[in-house]
Amino acid sequence: MTTAETLLWLARIWLIVGGVTAAAFLTIGIDRIDEDAQGTYAFRPLLLPGILLLWPLVLWRWYVLETGRDDPDARFKPVRTAHGAMAVTLCIVILGTVLFALSSRQNWPAEFEPVQLSAPDQTPSGEVSE
Amino acid sequence: MKPPVKKDTTPFFVGYFKVPKKLRSFLLIAGVAVVAFMTAFGLVSGASQDDPGDGAFRFDYGRQTVTGVIELLPYPLLHVTEGNDRIKPGHTLMLTAQGKSGVFSRAEPLEGQKVTASGIILERGALNMLQVRGGARGLGPAEGSGAPPVSEPLGRWKLAGEICDGKCLAGAMRPGRGIAHKACANLCLLGDIPPVFVSTKPVDGSEFLMILGKDGGPLPAIAYDYVAQFISLEGDVSRHGDLLVLRMDPATIEVMK
Amino acid sequence: MSVKYIPVQWNKNKWWYDGFMLAGVVGFLWVFLYVTPEILSHERPINPQIHNARAFGACAFFMMTIILCIGPLARLDKRFLPLLYNRRHFGVMTAAVALTHFSYVLNWYFAFSGTNKYEALLFSNTSYGQLVGFPFEAFGIFALLCLLILAATSHDFWLKFLTAPVWKRIHYLIYFAYAAVVAHVSLGVLQDQQNHLFTVVFVASAFTVAGLHLLAFLHERKAGDPDAVPDTDGWVQVCHAKDIPEARAKIAVLPSGDRVAVFRLEDKLSAVSNACAHQNGPLGEGKVIRCLITCPWHGFQYDIRSGRSPAPFTEKIPTYNLAVRDGVVLVNPKANPPGTYVEPVEV
Numbered sequence: 001m002t003t004a005e006t007l008l009w010l011a012r013i014w015l016i017v018g019g020v021t022a023a024a025f026l027t028i029g030i031d032r033i034d035e036d037a038q039g040t041y042a043f044r045p046l047l048l049p050g051i052l053l054l055w056p057l058v059l060w061r062w063y064v065l066e067t068g069r070d071d072p073d074a075r076f077k078p079v080r081t082a083h084g085a086m087a088v089t090l091c092i093v094i095l096g097t098v099l100f101a102l103s104s105r106q107n108w109p110a111e112f113e114p115v116q117l118s119a120p121d122q123t124p125s126g127e128v129s130e
Numbered sequence: 131m132k133p134p135v136k137k138d139t140t141p142f143f144v145g146y147f148k149v150p151k152k153l154r155s156f157l158l159i160a161g162v163a164v165v166a167f168m169t170a171f172g173l174v175s176g177a178s179q180d181d182p183g184d185g186a187f188r189f190d191y192g193r194q195t196v197t198g199v200i201e202l203l204p205y206p207l208l209h210v211t212e213g214n215d216r217i218k219p220g221h222t223l224m225l226t227a228q229g230k231s232g233v234f235s236r237a238e239p240l241e242g243q244k245v246t247a248s249g250i251i252l253e254r255g256a257l258n259m260l261q262v263r264g265g266a267r268g269l270g271p272a273e274g275s276g277a278p279p280v281s282e283p284l285g286r287w288k289l290a291g292e293i294c295d296g297k298c299l300a301g302a303m304r305p306g307r308g309i310a311h312k313a314c315a316n317l318c319l320l321g322d323i324p325p326v327f328v329s330t331k332p333v334d335g336s337e338f339l340m341i342l343g344k345d346g347g348p349l350p351a352i353a354y355d356y357v358a359q360f361i362s363l364e365g366d367v368s369r370h371g372d373l374l375v376l377r378m379d380p381a382t383i384e385v386m387k
Numbered sequence: 388m389s390v391k392y393i394p395v396q397w398n399k400n401k402w403w404y405d406g407f408m409l410a411g412v413v414g415f416l417w418v419f420l421y422v423t424p425e426i427l428s429h430e431r432p433i434n435p436q437i438h439n440a441r442a443f444g445a446c447a448f449f450m451m452t453i454i455l456c457i458g459p460l461a462r463l464d465k466r467f468l469p470l471l472y473n474r475r476h477f478g479v480m481t482a483a484v485a486l487t488h489f490s491y492v493l494n495w496y497f498a499f500s501g502t503n504k505y506e507a508l509l510f511s512n513t514s515y516g517q518l519v520g521f522p523f524e525a526f527g528i529f530a531l532l533c534l535l536i537l538a539a540t541s542h543d544f545w546l547k548f549l550t551a552p553v554w555k556r557i558h559y560l561i562y563f564a565y566a567a568v569v570a571h572v573s574l575g576v577l578q579d580q581q582n583h584l585f586t587v588v589f590v591a592s593a594f595t596v597a598g599l600h601l602l603a604f605l606h607e608r609k610a611g612d613p614d615a616v617p618d619t620d621g622w623v624q625v626c627h628a629k630d631i632p633e634a635r636a637k638i639a640v641l642p643s644g645d646r647v648a649v650f651r652l653e654d655k656l657s658a659v660s661n662a663c664a665h666q667n668g669p670l671g672e673g674k675v676i677r678c679l680i681t682c683p684w685h686g687f688q689y690d691i692r693s694g695r696s697p698a699p700f701t702e703k704i705p706t707y708n709l710a711v712r713d714g715v716v717l718v719n720p721k722a723n724p725p726g727t728y729v730e731p732v733e734v
Contacts, residue, residue, distance in 0.1 A: 002506070003510070004510040008503070008506060008509070033548070034544070034547065036391055036392055036544075036547070037392055037544065039391070040391040040392055040393070042394050043393055043394045043542065046394055049538075049539035050536075050539035050540045050545060052539075053532075053535065053539055054536065054557075057549065058548075061548055061549055065548075072725060074550055074552060075551060075552070075662075075664060076664070076667070076722075076725075077552050077645065077662070077667075078551065078555065078646075078662045078667035079552050079555045081644075082559065083607075084604045086600075087459075087604040089562075090565070090566060090596070090600055091598075091601050093566045094566060095597065097566070097569050097570045098590055098593060098594075100518065100573075101518070101570070101574050101577060102577065102586075105519070105577065105578050106360045106385075106578070108330070109291075109362075109386045110330055112289075112290035112331070112362065114287055114288065114289045114332075115287065115289075116284075116286070117285070117287060117364060118286045119285045120285045135629075135632070136630065136632035137633060138632035138634075138635045142676075142681075144681055144686040145398065145400050145469075145473070146686055149400065153466060157469055161407035162407075164408065164453060165407060165410045165411045165414055167411070167449075168412065168453075169414035169415060171415060171445070171449045171592075172418035172445075172446070173418045173422065173423065174584055175419060176419035176420075176423030176427075177423045177426045177427060177584075178582040178584035178585045179433060179441065179585075180581045181427075182429065182432075182433050183431070184430045184431050185431075229499035229501075230499050230500035230501075231500070303495075304432070304433055304434050304437070305437070308579035309519065309520060309523075309575065309579050310575045310576050310579050311496070311579075312512055312514075312520055313496060313497070313511040313522065314496035314511070316512050317500050317502075317511040318500075320511070321500050321501065354512075355514045359520050
């Protein structure tokens with residue numbers, strides 16, 4: 001199998017497992033772990049793409065909530081500290097990428113004159129005529 | 131006496147309430163600015179696109195049917211012996227199938243034979259290519275016999291320019307060359323579409339050269355990394371009919387600054 | 388904030404918001420698709436599929452640019468906060484526009500060959516070892532995946548299910564996506580473009596996003612929430628009671644790194660967690676409206692005394708015990724469980 005085939009095969013497996021997870025979660029799981037979802041169905045198809053893409057996370061949260069391992073305090077710890085680092089990194093990456101890319105940009109070498117290095121009779125291997 | 135309580139009169143927006151009066155004009159301006167910026171960006175981005183060149187499928191010429199002799203290089207060439215108003219005898223055509231496929235497997239059994247080829251011409255300046263129809267109606271044996279013209283060696287050259295896939299370059303896509311088109315060009319070349327080297331200046335009258343490996347085989351794998359880049363390289367040039375062919379020496383490839 | 392989930396929440400302001408954003412997108416695409424072909428005096432037109440792909444790709448880039456400007460603008464100037472309110476709808480629109488770009492590219496450049504077009508996308512160019520001619524499509528695929536993940540998790544269910552901190556961490560992907568898009572364009576079309584107008588606008592947009600984030604970061608460092616000062620018995624000093632405006636709050640960073648917001652309502656003070664239960668918005672930058680602390684981001688509300696959302700809503704936030712000594716507000720940094728009633732303290 002080529003790398004591309006392997007990657008697509010993995011993607012398919014990922015989505016199939018996601019589909020099975022979605023079927024189980026949207027019919028059974030969601031009612032058990034979120035009372036706001038009980039008896040309401042119209043919004044559930046909207047969750048499908050998210051479960052297909054992030055099913056390991058869904059299974060993990062389902063397990064945590066189902067087994068009562070959820071830390072209620074964790075909800076109130078905003079991720080604010082990462083913001084500064086992210087802002088600075090973003091600046092460096094954007095600046096670096098743009099400068100790097102523009103400096104490596106090529107211009108059509110319009111002035112280049114083709115050079116004959118050797119005449120036909122001096123061609124080492126000789127021309128093969130079909 | 132109690133100190134006076136501080137007041138904070140900053141307008142406070144709550145999504146499901148009416149927008150505070152003080153904020154209304156600000157938000158209206160912000161909304162209009164978004165629409166104006168997007169429309170202006172659309173204009174700038176759209177109107178600054180480069181000219182993709184004059185290459186095109188010449189459907190307006192109608193279907194072209196010509197007779198000639200097949201030469202395999204290994205990319206098949208058709209040396210026209212009996213042409214028509216548009217394609218004159220003595221012209222050498224590169225061939226392609228529909229989509230991103232060459233016609234090697236169809237042309238192989240016909241090597242050195244007289245064939246009739248029928249299809250649509252792709253044309254970009256002096257460069258052209260025939261996209262043959264499917265089956266034997268597109269490329270099939272013809273009565274009589276012939277031989278490809280004897281090739282004429284032109285010596286070893288150093289050229290600068292760009293390796294392209296001949297079909298997109300000739301007008302299957304507009305634009306059909308350049309870095310943004312590189313993956314597409316590679317895909318065409320993997321599908322046996324004839325590769326073409328666009329030289330900065332004409333060599334013996336032509337700026338388009340079909341490009342082969344050093345041994346005369348198909349484009350070597352290493353060349354794919356350089357497709358769409360501006361490079362210089364050396365190789366043996368020869369004339370097959372009225373088409374120039376460059377047998378490149380991959381060891382001499384240099385990326386231009 | 389609904390008790391039972393519904394597919395999409397709309398209200399009058401959201402209609403206005405979506406209307407403006409949609410008008411922007413339609414304006415961009417309409418001008419690009421239908422006006423500029425008339426302006427371009429090319430002998431032969433760019434292929435419609437390529438023209439469309441460029442239109443949707445460029446549109447998605449500028450939409451991401453606007454989205455990423457909203458956050459820092461709202462931190463620098465509170466009047467921009469309403470633009471944050473419904474940003475998720477604009478994000479979903481962006482993902483849709485980016486997906487359309489992808490589909491035009493896939494069905495043009497990677498179609499018409501004997502191989503599967505998704506495979507062709509992955510194997511056609513593998514020159515990963517070089518800058519010019521780098522398979523910039525890979526950056527695009529990565530950015531698109533990020534946008535799809537963000538759009539797919541934009542429903543409020545995900546916030547409650549994953550918790551706001553986890554959700555926010557996932558949504559940090561937007562930064563990676565934007566950086567990837569900058570690389571996608573820089574190593575792609577910018578390498579070819581001979582007319583440099585687009586390059587200038589593109590670079591200016593990317594630098595605006597970077598610059599605004601840097602400004603907001605510096606602003607936060609200068610004017611951010613102060614640290615609470617340790618006092619006796621493990622309590623901490625937050626601020627002077629007189630500095631808290633009516634119906635508003637002062638925020639302080641506790642030794643644990645959590646933030647407390649002390650609100651004043653008619654000469655009485657209450658302390659709650661600064662993090663909204665919904666999306667961890669800064670409640671202390673909110674306002675008390677009819678005894679309810681109201682979040683500046685999406686208007687979630689909590690009773691100032693108990694940290695509980697009014698019925699029928701069920702959200703709860705932690706409260707803090709507090710005292711006033713010589714006009715200084717003291718807080719016990721150990722939070723009460725969410726929804727714990729604390730009697731407001733007289734100034």
